[in-house]
Each structure stands twice: as structure tokens, then as C-alpha cells.
Amino acid sequence: MTLEHPAVAVPxxxxGEAFAVARERLSPEVxxxxDGGAGDEATLxxxxxxxxxxxxxxxxMSGLPSPSTATSFLGMPLSMPVLxxxxxxxxxxxxxGQRAxxxxxxxxxxxxxxxxxxxYSLEQVAAAAPEAARIAQLHPMGDRRNFRTMLRRIEDAGYRAICLTVDCPTGGWRERNLRNRFDIDPRVVGGNYPGRGSSDLSDVFGQLFDRNEAGVWSWGELSDAMSDTQLPWIAKGILTAEDAVAATSAGASALVVSNHGGRQLDGAPASLAQLPEVRGAVGPETEILLDxxxxxxxxxxxxxxxxxxxxxxxRLAAAALAAGGEAGVRRVLRLLREEQTTVLTLLGRGSITDLGADAVMRAQR
Ligand SMILES: Cc1cc2nc3c(=O)[nH]c(=O)nc-3n(C[C@H](O)[C@H](O)[C@H](O)COP(=O)(O)O)c2cc1C
Structure with missing residues (x-):
């Protein structure tokens, strides 16, 4: 099998090597x-x-032709089930950054x-690949006026759906960052708030993560805020049947089963372990992403x-970006696709969309 990599040299x-190269290239704090997670990194x-x-x-001996990895999410075609x-x-x-x-x-x-x-702002990222289907992510909390402005900007910039991160009412307890006294320059997180100085930006994100004032929203408030747009929305950070039902009842078109890569609540279960519970709660029709x-x-x-x-x-996308920029991300995506094709062939399956729970089993010890 030959992999057609982009012409640009990727190191x-x-x-796995993408992580090793990223580690060599980045400062220890970055x-x-x-790479880090919350607490003891048990969830990570x-x-x-x-x-x-x-x-x-x-x-x-399935007799099937070369398998297909093609699928779709919320009507957007995907060459493989990866975002x-x-x-x-x-x-x-x-x-x-995200433009690459x-x-x-x-x-x-x-x-x-x-x-x-x-x-970069969501408009700048959209301009980097104008014809691509994209989803915009927002934190559903804090100041409602700012949220409404962001909805309009997302619509105007041609995004196809909105991903609402519901597991981030505050940042996780990340001890590596505490130990490093890692302080993010507000400008690297402030692309959506141009023209604001660093203290203004601290205000925007301070307000976003302020639990006491405009604070954490309820599902009802979220549902109300999202009635202001026609775009479909996705709830990211669902780990239980109860929240899966609450999110879909509030109007979510799709869910992301996620513990935020172990970066938020240490002690939360593995996302993959919760996938059957969430799938069972919403039934076969609702589209579910997992990270x-x-x-x-x-x-x-x-x-x-x-x-x-x-x-x-x-982290795999972030490490690929750090290790090889745009070409690095392309290579990781190609490696993921080629490996899936190999695995599906060896599994005797004709298409990724044909897979069910009978394709896997728990390891026997
Ligand atoms: C450096 C970094 C920054 C992240 N920033 C955000 C963010 O701003 N909003 C968000 O919803 N998730 C954020 N995440 C979480 C990811 O979207 C995703 O849930 C997580 O990385 C998945 O786990 P994985 O890293 O094991 O693939 C971030 C993750 C990393 C590694």
C-alpha cells in the first residue's frame, strides 16, 4: 500500500510520531x-x-470489495467519520492556527x-477555506447579548451548525498548568474579539467563565437562546442518559459524547464507556459524535x-498542527483514513456505515 502524502515534507x-515531534517543537509549558489533563489525569x-x-x-473471506470510509454528519459529507x-x-x-x-x-x-x-476570528477562519462546510463552537454561558451577537456572526460567515460546549462552566483543575504558572496570552484566545486590548479580553472570558454573575445557564435558558437561530446545534460534553435526553429535549440536533479529553472533570468516566448509555437514551436516529x-x-x-x-x-489535530502545520494535519487525516480502510478490510466489512456492535468484543483477561 502506498500513501499519497502531500508534497510538502512532513516530519x-x-x-504517534506526530505527538513526539510536537513535543520536540513546543516549549515545555505549551x-x-x-497534552495535559485535569487532576491526577485519571480520566485522561x-x-x-x-x-x-x-x-x-x-x-x-467476506468477498467484499475495497471498503468505503465515506459517511456524513448533519447532512455534511465526510470522506471518513472524523471531524x-x-x-x-x-x-x-x-x-x-485553525486557518491551517x-x-x-x-x-x-x-x-x-x-x-x-x-x-483568529470565525470570519478569518471561514475565509481560509470559504467553500468548506464548517461548524462554529460557542460557550453557552455568560452575557446573553454577546451570545446573540456571536450567533449573527456565525450565520453571516456561512457556518452550517453550532457546537455548544456544555461541560465547561469553568476551566478544569489542570495541575501541569498550575505547576508551570502557565498564563495564556489573551490575544491567542481573543481572535473573535478584535480591537479589544488584553484587559478587555480578560473581561470577555472572565465574564464567560464567571459562575456567579451571568453564570452557568440551564437547559431552558440554552433552548431559549438557540430559538434565535435556524442553524442546527450540537451539545458537546454529554456523558449520561439524563443529559442526552435533556439536550435533545432542549432542541439539540446532535450530541458529542465527551469528557473534553480528560481536561475538565477528573474522575469522569471514559467517553467511549458512556457511548452505549447515551446511544440507548436517544435511540438510533440521533447523530452522535464521540471524542x-x-x-x-x-x-x-x-x-x-x-x-x-x-x-x-x-490533541491529535493540535499535535499534527504543531508538528507539521497544514501539511501535518493533512497527513494525520490521511493516516487515519488509510488505517481505517486497512482495519475494515481485515474486519471483512464493506463500509464504515455498516458497522454494528457485533464488530467488537470486550477483551478477555
Ligand atoms: C489545546 C486544546 C484546547 C482546547 N480548547 C477547547 C475549546 O476552546 N473549546 C472546546 O469545546 N474544547 C476544547 N478542547 C477540547 C477538544 O475540543 C476535545 O474535546 C478534546 O481534545 C478531545 O479529546 P482528545 O484530545 O483526546 O482527542 C481543547 C483541547 C485541547 C487539546
């Missing part, structure tokens, strides 16, 4: 910000342990979720077999 050959480890606890129920995550402070990893990510996404036929706390712990193509196949419509890559 890594595997998804690496810890990218658990995310990987859960993927490793599943085995494939390999079938042979890139809304990761903020993206300019810390590469000067082009969405260009790579478009070239590889996947969809990017563009963060509110990004280095937290995706590191290779085989992980994507396991997540889809267990009920995900598609997955989101966070």
Missing part, C-alpha cells in the same frame, strides 16, 4: 497545555484504557469545528462500531 510518518488515562479494552470480531476539534489558543501551535486546520480539513474531505476561544482518546484509525472504527456517527480529534 512524521505515524500518528506541550503540557496541549481512562480514555485510552477504554479503547484498548475492545477487540475486533474479525470475519474473513477536527474546536481547540482554542491554536496560534500557540502554529502561526496559522480548516484548509487541511477541506483538502481531506472532513469538517472542522472552529473554537470561540481561537487565535476523548482518539489516537489512530482503529479507534475510529471501534467508536463507530459502538454507536458513534463520527469522532472528533483534539
Amino acid at each position: 512524521f510518518e505515524t500518528t 506541550w503540557d497545555f496541549l 488515562r481512562e480514555n485510552r484504557a477504554e479503547f484498548e479494552a475492545w477487540r475486533f470480531r474479525q470475519r474473513v 477536527t476539534a474546536p481547540f482554542g489558543a491554536d496560534g500557540l501551535f502554529d502561526p496559522e 486546520v480548516v484548509r487541511a480539513d477541506r483538502a481531506e474531505g472532513v469538517v472542522g469545528i472552529v473554537p470561540e476561544a481561537g487565535t 476523548s482518546g482518539i489516537r489512530r484509525g482503529a479507534d475510529v472504527v471501534k467508536a463507530v462500531a459502538l454507536g458513534a456517527t463520527a469522532v472528533i480529534i483534539g
Whole structure:
């Protein structure tokens, strides 16, 4: 098998190596910000342990042609069931930040979720790949007027859906950052608030994360705020049947089963472990994304077999960006797609969309 990599030299050959190269290139504090999790990082480890606890129920001699990884999410075609995550402070990893990510996404036929706390504004990211389908991410809390303005901007810039991060009422207890006294320059998270000085920006994000004043919203308030737009919305950060039902009842068109890559509540369960509960609560029709712990193509196949419509890559996309810029993100996406094709062929399946729970089993110990 030959991989057709982009012509630009990329300094890594595997998804694992993308992390090693990113670590070499970034300062120790920025690496810890990218790689780290909350508390003792138990949830961060658990995310990987859960993927490793599943085995494939390999079938042979299927007589099927080369398998297809193509699928879709909310009507947007995908060359494989992968989206890139809304990761903020993206300019810390590469000067082009999410602009490079969405260009790579478009070239590889996947969809990017563009963060509110990004280095570039959502309009600047849209302009980097004008014809690409994109999703904008927002934090549903804080000042309602600012939120309404953001909805209008998202619509005007041609985004196709809105991803609302519901598991971030405040930042997680990230001890690596505390130890490093890591202080994010407000400008790398302030692309959406141009013209504001650094103290103004601290205000915007301070207000966003202020639990006491404009504070955390309820599902009712969220539903009310979203009645102001026709765009479909997705609730990111769902781990229980109760919240899955609450989110869809509030109007969410899709869910992201996520523990934020173990960066928020340490002690939360692995996302993959919660996927069957959430799928069971909303039934087969609702589209569900999964993130937290995706590191290779085989992980994507396991997540889809267990009920995900598609997955989101966070650290893997950020590391690819840090290691090789736009070409690095393209390479990671290609590696993910080629590995999925190989896994599906060996599994004896004709298409990623045909997978069910019978394709996997729990490891026997
Ligand atoms: C550096 C970094 C910044 C992030 N910033 C945001 C953000 O601004 N909003 C958000 O919803 N999620 C954010 N996330 C979480 C990701 O969207 C995603 O949920 C998580 O990275 C998935 O886990 P994984 O890293 O194991 O793939 C961030 C993740 C990283 C690594």
C-alpha cells in the first residue's frame, strides 16, 4: 500500500510520531497545555484504557470489495467519520492556527469545528477555506447579548451548525498548568474579539467563565437562546442518559459524547464507556459524535462500531498542527483514513456505515 502524502515534507510518518515531534517543537509549558489533563489525569488515562479494552470480531473471506470510509454528519459529507476539534489558543501551535486546520480539513474531505476561544476570528477562519462546510463552537454561558451577537456572526460567515460546549462552566483543575504558572496570552484566545486590548479580553472570558454573575445557564435558558437561530446545534460534553435526553429535549440536533479529553472533570468516566448509555437514551436516529482518546484509525472504527456517527480529534489535530502545520494535519487525516480502510478490510466489512456492535468484543483477561 502506498500513501499519497502531500508534497510538502512532513516530519512524521505515524500518528504517534506526530505527538513526539510536537513535543520536540513546543516549549515545555505549551506541550503540557496541549497534552495535559485535569487532576491526577485519571480520566485522561481512562480514555485510552477504554479503547484498548475492545477487540475486533474479525470475519474473513467476506468477498467484499475495497471498503468505503465515506459517511456524513448533519447532512455534511465526510470522506471518513472524523471531524477536527474546536481547540482554542491554536496560534500557540502554529502561526496559522485553525486557518491551517480548516484548509487541511477541506483538502481531506472532513469538517472542522472552529473554537470561540481561537487565535483568529470565525470570519478569518471561514475565509481560509470559504467553500468548506464548517461548524462554529460557542460557550453557552455568560452575557446573553454577546451570545446573540456571536450567533449573527456565525450565520453571516456561512457556518452550517453550532457546537455548544456544555461541560465547561469553568476551566478544569489542570495541575501541569498550575505547576508551570502557565498564563495564556489573551490575544491567542481573543481572535473573535478584535480591537479589544488584553484587559478587555480578560473581561470577555472572565465574564464567560464567571459562575456567579451571568453564570452557568440551564437547559431552558440554552433552548431559549438557540430559538434565535435556524442553524442546527450540537451539545458537546454529554456523558449520561439524563443529559442526552435533556439536550435533545432542549432542541439539540446532535450530541458529542465527551469528557473534553480528560481536561475538565477528573474522575469522569471514559467517553467511549458512556457511548452505549447515551446511544440507548436517544435511540438510533440521533447523530452522535464521540471524542476523548482518539489516537489512530482503529479507534475510529471501534467508536463507530459502538454507536458513534463520527469522532472528533483534539490533541491529535493540535499535535499534527504543531508538528507539521497544514501539511501535518493533512497527513494525520490521511493516516487515519488509510488505517481505517486497512482495519475494515481485515474486519471483512464493506463500509464504515455498516458497522454494528457485533464488530467488537470486550477483551478477555
Ligand atoms: C489545546 C486544546 C484546547 C482546547 N480548547 C477547547 C475549546 O476552546 N473549546 C472546546 O469545546 N474544547 C476544547 N478542547 C477540547 C477538544 O475540543 C476535545 O474535546 C478534546 O481534545 C478531545 O479529546 P482528545 O484530545 O483526546 O482527542 C481543547 C483541547 C485541547 C487539546
